[in-house]
Amino acid sequence: MSSAPHILVIDDEPQILRAIRTILTEKQFRVTTASRGEEGLALAAANEPDLVILDLGLPDMDGVEVCQRLREWTQTPIIILSVRDSERDKVAALDMGADDYLTKPFGIEELLARVRVALRHSSRMQGTQSKVVNAGTITIDLAFHIVKRGDEEVKLTGREYKLLAYLASNHGRVLTHQSILTHVWGPEDADHTEYLRVYMRQLRKKLEDDPERPQYILTEPGIGYRFIADE
Amino acid sequence: MRSTSFLSQAWKYLLAFILIASITTIFFFLRDVLDTTLVALLYLIPLGIITAYWGLGPGITSALITFLTFNYFFIQPYYTLTVHRPADVVILMVFLIVAVVISQLVGRAQAGLAAATAREREATQLYELSTAFAGLPDDHAIVQILAKQVYAVAEGEYVELNITGARSFNFRLPESNPPPRSPELIIPIEAARGVLGEIRLWRAAPAISSSERRLFQTFASQGALALERAWLAQAESRTKVLEESDRLKSALLSSVSHELRTPLSTIKAAASSLRGKEVGWDSPARMELVAAIDDEADHLNMLVGNLLDMSRIESGALQPKREWNILAEIVGNVLGRMRHLAQEHTLKIDVPEDLPLIPVDYVQMEQVFTNLVSNSLKYAPANTVIWIRARVEGKSLHVQVSNQGPQVPSEHLERIFDKFYRITAADKVTGTGLGLSICKGIIEAHGGHIWAENLSDGLAFNFIVPLIWDGAKPPQLPMDMEAE
Numbered sequence: 169m170s171s172a173p174h175i176l177v178i179d180d181e182p183q184i185l186r187a188i189r190t191i192l193t194e195k196q197f198r199v200t201t202a203s204r205g206e207e208g209l210a211l212a213a214a215n216e217p218d219l220v221i222l223d224l225g226l227p228d229m230d231g232v233e234v235c236q237r238l239r240e241w242t243q244t245p246i247i248i249l250s251v252r253d254s255e256r257d258k259v260a261a262l263d264m265g266a267d268d269y270l271t272k273p274f275g276i277e278e279l280l281a282r283v284r285v286a287l288r289h290s291s292r293m294q295g296t297q298s299k300v301v302n303a304g305t306i307t308i309d310l311a312f313h314i315v316k317r318g319d320e321e322v323k324l325t326g327r328e329y330k331l332l333a334y335l336a337s338n339h340g341r342v343l344t345h346q347s348i349l350t351h352v353w354g355p356e357d358a359d360h361t362e363y364l365r366v367y368m369r370q371l372r373k374k375l376e377d378d379p380e381r382p383q384y385i386l387t388e389p390g391i392g393y394r395f396i397a398d399e
Numbered sequence: 400m401r402s403t404s405f406l407s408q409a410w411k412y413l414l415a416f417i418l419i420a421s422i423t424t425i426f427f428f429l430r431d432v433l434d435t436t437l438v439a440l441l442y443l444i445p446l447g448i449i450t451a452y453w454g455l456g457p458g459i460t461s462a463l464i465t466f467l468t469f470n471y472f473f474i475q476p477y478y479t480l481t482v483h484r485p486a487d488v489v490i491l492m493v494f495l496i497v498a499v500v501i502s503q504l505v506g507r508a509q510a511g512l513a514a515a516t517a518r519e520r521e522a523t524q525l526y527e528l529s530t531a532f533a534g535l536p537d538d539h540a541i542v543q544i545l546a547k548q549v550y551a552v553a554e555g556e557y558v559e560l561n562i563t564g565a566r567s568f569n570f571r572l573p574e575s576n577p578p579p580r581s582p583e584l585i586i587p588i589e590a591a592r593g594v595l596g597e598i599r600l601w602r603a604a605p606a607i608s609s610s611e612r613r614l615f616q617t618f619a620s621q622g623a624l625a626l627e628r629a630w631l632a633q634a635e636s637r638t639k640v641l642e643e644s645d646r647l648k649s650a651l652l653s654s655v656s657h658e659l660r661t662p663l664s665t666i667k668a669a670a671s672s673l674r675g676k677e678v679g680w681d682s683p684a685r686m687e688l689v690a691a692i693d694d695e696a697d698h699l700n701m702l703v704g705n706l707l708d709m710s711r712i713e714s715g716a717l718q719p720k721r722e723w724n725i726l727a728e729i730v731g732n733v734l735g736r737m738r739h740l741a742q743e744h745t746l747k748i749d750v751p752e753d754l755p756l757i758p759v760d761y762v763q764m765e766q767v768f769t770n771l772v773s774n775s776l777k778y779a780p781a782n783t784v785i786w787i788r789a790r791v792e793g794k795s796l797h798v799q800v801s802n803q804g805p806q807v808p809s810e811h812l813e814r815i816f817d818k819f820y821r822i823t824a825a826d827k828v829t830g831t832g833l834g835l836s837i838c839k840g841i842i843e844a845h846g847g848h849i850w851a852e853n854l855s856d857g858l859a860f861n862f863i864v865p866l867i868w869d870g871a872k873p874p875q876l877p878m879d880m881e882a883e
Contacts, residue, residue: 380730
């Protein structure tokens with residue numbers, strides 16, 4: 169990228185804006201802030217930021233709606249911020265096209281990690297996707313459909329591979345139950361979270377060192393799953 | 400309906416007339432064998448019958464007609480209304496007087512009986528109404544019963560009950576729009592505090608009589624009493640709830656202000672010393688202070704989360720979002736997150752591999768395990784084991800979280816799930832005193848129950864949640880692993 173990525177932060181709490189702006193500026197990002205939904209939408213249209221950080225609890229409009237209106241014209245990554253216990257809103261925003269979420273209060277490493285992942289994904293959308301994903305000892309070759317743990321090939325069923333490939337090609341990002349079910353099983357099975365529970369367990373048994381305390385396939389309670397790969 | 404009543408009245412007169420005519424015909428043919436006095440006496444029988452069955456009007460009329468026919472057919476000279484013999488004059492006069500008096504007496508007795516029956520019916524209706532009202536706490540039900548009773552008793556076309564004021568609503572019978580004209584009867588529902596509403600009755604015919612109006616007024620005042628009683632009872636229970644929540648709030652405030660201040664003090668001390676020049680840039684104390692701020696912020700976040708959970712449970716807003724879940728995944732996730740808190744203890748899991756899927760809210764169930772484990776971590780001494788065990792028992796899942804901490808006196812075992820209930824003094828152990836009561840709220844919202852028991856070497860929390868969800872058993876999944 170030629171210049172520092174431009175991040176638009178939309179949040180109505182001045183302290184949060186101040187903190188995020190300070191940290192992101194420190195990390196060499198360009199930062200614009202808005203405290204209302206309409207203002208945020210206008211700034212997004214004017215500046216075409218590389219990333220939007222959006223609080224779901226805005227005073228003038230529903231954060232999910234902001235998300236929806238942004239998605240009408242731009243694919244710029246959106247990270248949503250929200251408080252605990254609003255899983256329903258988070259899932260709604262994610263299914264509406266938001267890329268990731270953070271629950272307030274959040275640590276700054278978490279924020280930076282999400283920003284990095286989101287920017288990487290958006291740049292990859294324009295370029296070519298990497299064909300091999302590495303996570304610890306696991307290697308997933310998406311071109312040749314080969315999964316290895318160390319030097320040993322891991323035998324996966326068709327469905328398991330499809331599931332793992334979807335997770336791995338979106339590594340670092342949260343994927344909602346509905347999005348995974350729709351991609352791997354089909355829209356008619358989008359409600360069957362029990363499929364996910366069972367298949368994720370199988371995958372963990374085959375891939376994780378300790379399936380009860382997974383390092384790569386993480387559960388996001390009430391939201392979905394996240395695959396953690398090497399940077 | 401007025402015309403039918405007129406017809407029935409005319410019908411009674413006609414019947415009376417026919418009866419008199421036929422009796423007269425019979426007597427006419429027997430005239431030669433019957434004595435005049437006997438005829439007069441015999442005439443009294445149909446008169447009594449007519450008055451008894453058809454009322455005073457037909458009775459008196461028949462008496463007069465009989466007087467004339469008696470005179471015309473049976474007193475010589477026949478077929479005139481003149482009377483020759485003085486004895487006949489006496490017979491005639493006596494007959495007239497007796498006939499009229501009998502008619503009146505029988506008629507009055509009849510009317511008295513009818514009135515008594517009507518009064519008894521009214522009393523029964525009132526009794527039924529007040530029995531129906533007795534102990535009804537719901538104003539809508541009261542209004543419904545009142546409207547139904549008025550509708551049934553009046554045999555009206557349409558009844559509407561309007562309750563005005565703060566809790567205004569109305570009830571209509573039948574459930575359609577009222578007739579386009581204005582109602583025939585409007586009775587206010589009045590109580591000591593003023594007018595509560597009104598009964599509107601549509602019945603064109605027969606016209607509403609004054610006794611009916613009186614009856615409905617009595618109905619209305621019965622209704623008013625019942626409504627006032629219901630409202631008072633509601634107000635009283637609301638007051639009780641408010642008092643209870645007030646008490647809770649003050650307990651909460653004292654607990655929370657204490658609890659919040661501890662992490663806040665740590666954060667304030669650490670942050671201000673980092674800001675000042677007391678701690679050198681490379682001093683190892685620096686990292687420690689930063690870690691303290693981070694940890695205490697997490698602690699504060701957990702306290703606020705507990706408060707939110709509690710207020711949701713209190714307000715009944717805690718609706719589990721159930722899905723078929725794997726217990727091991729939930730437990731694993733919780734322990735993974737709590738690992739850094741549990742460095743002084745050993746956590747062991749005994750969850751069978753073949754446990755069926757359980758229909759629970761993932762996030763809420765995590766909360767239950769987090770609270771139970773963190774409670775165990777808090778009370779159990781260092782270097783002891785905390786066990787999480789799960790078993791299927793019939794149609795339920797039984798989970799036990801046990802520790803080797805101090806036992807709880809048996810009289811406290813049940814109360815430790817109460818809000819703010821502590822056995823230890825508040826300043827000895829940190830926490831809002833809400834963790835276990837949140838567990839209880841969540842487990843009960845899932846249709847299960849939770850209890851504590853003393854073990855030989857410690858304390859165990861047990862809970863049971865049903866494995867059946869809306870009548871459905873845990874699903875057998877389409878396992879295509881081997882097939883594919």
